[in-house]
Amino acid sequence: MAPAVPSRAPIEAEFGRYAPSAHLARLIAATRACGMGWAGSRRAFALRKVAQKIAGPAALDVETFGMRMRLTAADNSSEKRLLYTPQYVDPVERGILDARLPCDGVFVDVGANVGAFSLFVAAQRPRGLVVAVEPQAEICARLAFHVRVNASCAIRVAECALADREGDAELFVDPRDKARASIRMLGGDGAQERRRVPATTLAALCRQERIEKIDALKIDAGGADDLILDAFFATAPKRMRPATLIVDATTPASASLAPRLAAIGYRALARTRANHVFELREV
Known part of the structure; x- marks a missing residue:
């Protein structure tokens, strides 16, 4: 298993x-000011x-x-949104995390990309722990840079894929959009x-990071979410x-997760264009 990358990973330029x-x-400010x-969204996308x-x-x-970020929009749709239209980046989900996550809570970000969720949570919960998981070396380096230049953020970065077993895995990546990556083959006709x-x-x-309880988990594994969660719920203690x-709600695999999550005590809390949000019922 890959060790966590130190928060002060080397960078090329300050x-x-x-x-x-x-x-x-001025153009970036104008897109960010759109309603x-x-x-508002039509104007933002035109700008x-x-x-x-x-x-x-x-x-x-x-x-x-x-938070300070170095964003490369040309090859990553996630970074493009963060650069030009952060107001549209998962506002419902961020609001739920801000309302529900304890001050010293543990947040695990699977498929962290360059750290949008991780940085947001770390800024809001400086006493908490954030573990950001990203398998792509280049994207993980960008994430580590963000952690380094936001020194107040307590984020641990793990450069690995998550799967249903330990070892190596084959990762499929869309070279035109590095936000699209999965240990399952990607849909569409484009090159992969x-x-x-490492996986x-x-x-x-959680054992490596000495995590005994996850307060909030965000998972966007490009269609492998069910594989990862099924293995976790089958083997990890209920606590x-x-x-x-x-x-993530944008892949076929996500549709089958809801009934399985309901069977172990989860209920739907919100549904957005990008994600399903569930809460664990008290049992």
């Missing part, structure tokens, strides 16, 4: 070196298209959710890169089950 130009900064309704054409493949240093990555189970990760569970 934050601020890749600040956007004044013109681009939540239909008209984003113009801004991204100017930005090209460059990484940009900005603040999002009050295959990479061998572990959620239960084993470890997360009180709040956020599961």
